[in-house]
Amino acid sequence: MTIFEEEEKKPGLGHQIGQDLSLLSVDELRNRITRLKEEIVRLEEEVESKGATKNAAEALFRRD
Numbered sequence: 436m437t438i439f440e441e442e443e444k445k446p447g448l449g450h451q452i453g454q455d456l457s458l459l460s461v462d463e464l465r466n467r468i469t470r471l472k473e474e475i476v477r478l479e480e481e482v483e484s485k486g487a488t489k490n491a492a493e494a495l496f497r498r499d
Contacts, residue, residue, distance in 0.1 A: 450467050459467075 450471060456464065
């Protein structure tokens, strides 16, 4: 890369817990809230999925 070429821009990290929010607009804050709520749903679904897999494995190997 020469000194005249622009560096490739890295994607933003999005929301970081504890970051300063004072410079964000109301719309930006609402957008982040929406994205975080969607991420919470995704995480909860993954927890449920892993729980179901664990329960199925326990049932398979359970000795009665």
